[in-house]
Amino acid sequence: MKAVVNRKILGFLVPNFLIIGIIGVNRFVLQAESGGILVFSEFIILPILMGILAAWYWRDLKLNSKKLIWYSILNGFFAIILSFLFLGEGTICLIIVSPLIFAFVTTGAFIGKVMFKKNKQTLNISFVSLLFAVFVIDSISDHHYENMVSDEVIIRARPEKIWKNVVAFDRIKKPNNYWLFRIGMPSPMQTTVSGYKNGAARKCIFSNGYTFDEKVITYEENKNLTFDIINQPKDPEIMGHIDIDRGQFLLHDNGDGTTTLIGNSWYKLHVFPTWYYDLWAESITRNVHLRVMEHIKALSEE
């Protein structure tokens, strides 16, 4: 009985601490120079290996599917808690990553269940080694991903009336609609500027008080405001995950008393796979744009 309990607990403890240890070493030691890029295999291969390792400890417990899924979800949950405690990950990031972790740990557990039922040790070791080799190769490979998100709104006002609201605006009081902002992700609140000219310092202040420091690089009145982000806050939700490089507002006079306001943002993503994380990055960037641009529209149409 005691041995059964020990095996069950080891199935939680060993995979979690081993995987968190590997991610920690990879992030803070091997990839410290690149700022700790989180590669795709840390979210796919390692959780699968975690599930396989847990299944190895649980192989004699004759777990039914319900229990195996439940234990795998628990294992994923513990991994998320450990990432929060030891890797300094933010809550929103962990909410975003959780579907991947649950799906891949469960996949690994069911692969392991079948592997250890057959007991073909050479094949099992080869498969696990192959997965680990993919992880190592992925970890030492170069990773680079940049993207640009663009949004536009039509404003019933001339560019001359809109322009001052584009350069700087007072506090946004409208409640947030986007679900991530509503559960605590910081949203844009206010923008200040040191001057209406090229080289001016601009600050974008978020709801939690964090500030993005910006420098105006193109100031074409009533047409184009482009700024580089020269300092972004040390927020665990952002740090090491995304770098916002540049922002831009373009105004096009439609000739009928309306103006098309276009908001562009350029960013670098440091978490992979991008097919998953860029969906989130695009969605968040888009909602930052829209919150600011809807506010500019409301101010300009008053």
Next chain:
Amino acid sequence: MFHFIVYRLNFLKGVPLFALIYDSCLKIAMFLAAPERLGWFDDIENEVLSWDGTNVSLHKFGGTQFNYGRKEIGHLHSNGLLDILVGRQVKQELLASGKAEVHHIFKESGWISFYILTEKDLINAKCLLKEAYQSRM
């Protein structure tokens, strides 16, 4: 959703591990929505494993594959879709009696499909697998 993935995103089956991961998502969805059906699937697996010479493996397109030696008897996807190889003649008899449907992809083959939605389906699933097993012996 299952049919959308199978028919529209069919090319993804070539991505290593994709089918297994997709099947795990079906398992988690089943765990949340109808956990009792997972118990039925275990029941089928245990029943098949109690027959001489059988074993289970992971199906290449996701799910549990039932084998007699190295020959496949059938496989069960985690949404409850059971595909069984019965041969063309038995297939016609099963289709005529309404006990099974044509295979959800290979309509002209000797495969049939059968959805396990109720406890009664569980009994029929075991009977169909037993029939396929006996034909493979």
